[in-house]
Amino acid sequence: MNDKHSEFSLFRILDAAFNRTTEGLRVVEDYARLAIDDGFLSAELKRLRHDLTEAGKGIDRSHRMHARDTLGDVGTEIELPSEYERVAVDEKGVQPNIGSSEAPVQGIAGTIKANFSRAQQGLRTIEEFSKLIDIDVAKKIEQIRYRCYSLEKSFNATLSGRRELVDASLYVLINAQGEWESRVKAMVEAGVDLVQLRDKDRTDREIVSIGRKISELTRNSSTAFIMNDRADLAIAAGADGVHLGQDDLTVGEARRIIGPSKVIGVSTHSLTQARKAVSEGADYIGVGPVFPSTTKHFEKHVGLTLVREVSAEIKLPMFAIGGITLGNLSRVIESGARGVAVSGAVKVLDDLERVVREFKRCLAN
Secondary structure, eight states, X not given: OOHHHHHHHHHHHHHHHHHHHHHHHHHHHHHHHHTSOOHHHHHHHHHHHHHHHHHHTTSOHHHHHHHOOXXXXXXXXXXXXXXXXXXXXXXXXXXXXXXXXXXXXXXXXHXXXXXXXXXXXXXXXXXXXXXXXXXXXXXXXXXHHHHHHHHHHHHHHHHHOOGGGSSOOEEXXXXXXXXHHHHHHHHHHHTOSEEEEOOSSSOHHHHHHHHHHHHHHHTTSSOEEEEESOHHHHHHHTOSEEEEOTTSOOHHHHHHHHOTTSEEEEEESSHHHHHHHHHHTOSEEEEOOOSOOSSSOOSOOOHHHHHHHHHHHOOSOEEEESSOOTTTHHHHHHTTOSOEEESGGGOOGGGHHHHHHHHHHHHHO
């Protein structure tokens, strides 16, 4: 192969790879922007495309255009039946079994996966062949490729969702005081979606023992059991997941402990923290504190403003938290919250079923 032909082939490969990558990212971005209205993921995808364009300036675009030969591309005539296989969404706009480990990689999920893969493969091609022209370009493309992998993880969490979170609206935090066991039983029977054990006054052994009992009470029910703060205790107690504060382990560190099948939630007190939780791969976020609480002291309350900001931009499951009661619930819902986390509001055992039912009725409307 002579040098001129080698140069022509090199720019032809790079041109096709740039086009393939940009197209893949744009398909996913359009879904984030126009289908699920996720401002954060849309902005991240747009930023990735922009950075790709900037990095690509190190590769002469006119050379790429001159080397383009779509009509002579033998790949345009190669087809596989699987390229056109997609499972349609149902009448509610939901893909069957989406989020399930047994779900076919088709339908919306298949489209998103295929286009992320297209972009990532294109980035790898650009990275490898740009090394022959400009090593700095190759290094920039490598970093964009890594970001694309992380973004796919965040996108998948938002699109698919965990089984425990698909329709979850009411999250109750408890400690092991008083008639806690009877309260948990009543919560399971009343249909509380998630129960979190948050107890700072007991030893690890005591927390694990209590957690195992809660795990028994919630097993085979629609209620998920979440351990506060400690991923290790979540595993020991058989919990369905762990909830992390801003001073606890990162999502990635917790994931290494509890594995891929457990739920991870993160408390967030600003839009920046909420965005970071999505980027790290959290399954849901808590947003607050909204109002002063009788069960936990905060120096500052973010109020409903943050709930509005997060709900307008982020579509990952979100639970507003902090002093929420039936009396102020309507204000929280009007701010865009799709779920709430409460504690004191469902404290009275004799009235628990009625209160839970009322919370869920309001949140469902």
